[in-house]
Amino acid sequence: MTEKLVIRGVELWKSWLDEAAQARLLAALRPVLQAAPAFSPETPWGRRMSVRMTSAGRYGWYSDRRGYRYVTRHPSGNPWPPIPAEALSIWKSVTGLAREPDCCLINWYGEGARMGMHQDRDEADFSWPVLSVSLGDDALFRVGSVTRGGRTESVWLKSGDVAVIGGAARLVYHGIDRIRFGSSRLLPEGGRINLTLRVVE
Numbered sequence: 001m002t003e004k005l006v007i008r009g010v011e012l013w014k015s016w017l018d019e020a021a022q023a024r025l026l027a028a029l030r031p032v033l034q035a036a037p038a039f040s041p042e043t044p045w046g047r048r049m050s051v052r053m054t055s056a057g058r059y060g061w062y063s064d065r066r067g068y069r070y071v072t073r074h075p076s077g078n079p080w081p082p083i084p085a086e087a088l089s090i091w092k093s094v095t096g097l098a099r100e101p102d103c104c105l106i107n108w109y110g111e112g113a114r115m116g117m118h119q120d121r122d123e124a125d126f127s128w129p130v131l132s133v134s135l136g137d138d139a140l141f142r143v144g145s146v147t148r149g150g151r152t153e154s155v156w157l158k159s160g161d162v163a164v165i166g167g168a169a170r171l172v173y174h175g176i177d178r179i180r181f182g183s184s185r186l187l188p189e190g191g192r193i194n195l196t197l198r199v200v201e
């Protein structure tokens, strides 16, 4: 059973996916990760991110010395694979939107990986929400406000949880402080996968 929480404007649907649905989604991601292997993007400041990433869809998120942006190809030169139907159906049922997302960013967290506080603002139109799906190990998710600094609230995201950043909260700062490596048995090697579905154009 799902339960809805709202944390500083971010809607959190706890246990949106049951264990069988989590396993089906993970299985659908395997061919995507094979076609478009995850890599550690370089930040504009020249550091490697601790999270490994890849994408599915017409656009993928990318970063290097030139900045954050969406690109139409994986670093291999191939177009990104299509977004799995299992992910599109979560978008449809949670947001109710007829418009499909252009990008499914796949973040993979190994032991010690984290993600600093950031806004998702590389998309053209902030009236569309960003939806995130968590798989695998628990992650400590921190949510602030639309300006950097100030009060924040934290919540543990668990496998099967879905979060929606939209409306007045679309540009809130958020990040992952740490994961509890090995807390879930969904990924055989441990770690966490986070999907974020975005309308880019």
Ligand code: MD6
Residues within 6 Å of the ligand: 107, 115, 120, 130, 131, 132, 139, 141, 163, 164, 165, 174, 175, 176, 194, 196
């Ligand atoms: C993560 N999530 O859960 C990082 N962004 O690993 C995000 O950065 C995020 O959860 C936009 C919308 C929802 C999110």
Ligand code: FE
Residues within 6 Å of the ligand: 118, 119, 120, 174
């Ligand atoms: Fe984000």
